[in-house]
Amino acid sequence: MFTTSTKVRFAHVDPAGIVFYPRYFEMLNGAVEDWFEDAVGQSFASLHLGRKVGTPTVHLEVDFQAPSRLGDVLEIAIVPLTLGESSCRLAVTFSCAGAARLRVELVLVCMDLASHRAMPWPEDLRAAIAPQVVAA
Amino acid sequence: MFTTSTKVRFAHVDPAGIVFYPRYFEMLNGAVEDWFEDAVGQSFASLHLGRKVGTPTVHLEVDFQAPSRLGDVLEIAIVPLTLGESSCRLAVTFSCAGAARLRVELVLVCMDLASHRAMPWPEDLRAAIAPQVVAA
Amino acid sequence: MFTTSTKVRFAHVDPAGIVFYPRYFEMLNGAVEDWFEDAVGQSFASLHLGRKVGTPTVHLEVDFQAPSRLGDVLEIAIVPLTLGESSCRLAVTFSCAGAARLRVELVLVCMDLASHRAMPWPEDLRAAIAPQVVAA
Amino acid sequence: MFTTSTKVRFAHVDPAGIVFYPRYFEMLNGAVEDWFEDAVGQSFASLHLGRKVGTPTVHLEVDFQAPSRLGDVLEIAIVPLTLGESSCRLAVTFSCAGAARLRVELVLVCMDLASHRAMPWPEDLRAAIAPQVVAA
Numbered sequence A, B, C, D: 001m002f003t004t005s006t007k008v009r010f011a012h013v014d015p016a017g018i019v020f021y022p023r024y025f026e027m028l029n030g031a032v033e034d035w036f037e038d039a040v041g042q043s044f045a046s047l048h049l050g051r052k053v054g055t056p057t058v059h060l061e062v063d064f065q066a067p068s069r070l071g072d073v074l075e076i077a078i079v080p081l082t083l084g085e086s087s088c089r090l091a092v093t094f095s096c097a098g099a100a101r102l103r104v105e106l107v108l109v110c111m112d113l114a115s116h117r118a119m120p121w122p123e124d125l126r127a128a129i130a131p132q133v134v135a136a
Helices: A021-040 A044-050 A123-132 B021-040 B044-050 B123-132 C021-040 C044-050 C123-132 D021-040 D044-050 D123-132
Strands: A002-007 A057-064 A073-083 A087-096 A099-109 B002-007 B057-064 B073-083 B087-096 B099-109 C002-007 C057-064 C073-083 C087-096 C099-109 D002-007 D057-064 D073-083 D087-096 D099-109
Touching (some): A002 A021, A021 A057, A021 A073, A021 A087, A021 A099, A021 A123, B002 B021, B021 B087, B073 B123, C021 C057, C073 C123, D021 D057, D021 D073, D021 D087, D021 D099, D073 D123
Antiparallel strands (some): B057 B099, B087 B099, C002 C073, C057 C099, C073 C087, C087 C099
16 A cells, blocks of 8 residues: 655644645645655656646545644555546545544546546556555 | 635646646635625634634535636635534535536534534524525 | 735634735735736736746745734735836735735746746837836 | 755646746745754744744745756755844755755744744754854
8 A cells, every 4th residue: 555644834734723624635636646656657747747648636525534733744545446447536544643634535537638638547557556456 | 695706826727727626625715714704794714713613624525527727717606505513514616607617515514613622503603504505 | 006905814824823924925926917917918828828928936025024814905016116128026015904014026037938038028018017117 | 054855746836837936935934844843953833832932934035046847856955144132044045956946045033922022032942043053
């Protein structure tokens, strides 16, 4: 299972002293970038800028389970649940020292950035993602 | 039905020329602020800082239907779907010139910022929200 | 003198209850967008995407004079101080109900987005900016 | 000399493919957090939340020397230039593989978060910062 981590920064925290939830999606996008680079073998720079392939998020479901505070180190785990012709459903969990913070399911679509249309996953990406898929 | 609008700024747009989705949640939070101030009768400043009542988002479901581009003016409509003892489910739609962009359902919880625990909606807020509820 | 306004949102405010300063630069960039669209006659969408002309900021000086709080309505005034062959120095002030909040001087450069090199201001932009210049 | 590093993320990059400058200030604030924690010996969490001491930025000067792109790893170096009764001037440079990207001078003020007034640096912070000061 792929994991990465990030620290709750002053920039993430609201007047109530907890993470302002839109900041979780910046962390989430960063974790998906790390997953692509480290577990799929393709950085966002080479994917988007070199190959002109994007992976926009088309669906999100999120349960915010407990608040996070300044200085918390969040562990983010990513597991692909399904891999379609041109989509991929990911389960992502954020936790801190083993305690759950949020749980996300998101659907990415593989997109041709020239036409802005969905395209089948390139074979190298499919071959890298498929073995990671874990039934929900 | 409550509506507000916002413009897609340079700050919102990614290298593919479309809104980077975490920015939609900043717009969403701003629209919920407008709804509280204009349709519920309580600004976030007086609610959070004066009354020490917060309204964190505990659940989100989002369908991204079509991309938005720099300069688009987005109309954001908010309808409460259910009003519980201490929660409220909202449906929020973003559109541009009548074309759908995203659809969100979110659940807010009324929280005592001193104890960081859920609390029943204060009567004035309940009285303002209840007449707006539209069955899903 | 060109002015625009923006409201301090929950998204802008830090755990100390005041605007987190990087958020001022998002507001500043939005105000410069408004100035281009309303006072120079060219939206960022048409300038960047249509004409492939960018206006990156190459220098900034900022004095933070007093903190801003959730709900404050900030008036932002923009005055060009000098207009060079391919640069423009702007003075920008943020105030709330007449009280100063920050003062910025920034230098923009007109850039050809194809070559990523400075270019002379197009004549229509120069003609629109020149009459607004006020000696510092 | 204190250094930390950060990677240019999709979240940082604008439609022209380069870092949107307000994002540099989020990186800058994160680097100053790292400096406080690692080189001054006090995390922002313990400083702000525990001791109720803030360090707002009151002045900034920035030269943007060259653009940064998606995937660049930026090295950020921080050197204190002067240490006053309740202020500190820092020089911060961002570079990528040795090439300069931006140069910042900023002035922090030590602030009592209860009164929102400047206060003398606590002795432990002064003792940790003073030996790092390098005349400009």
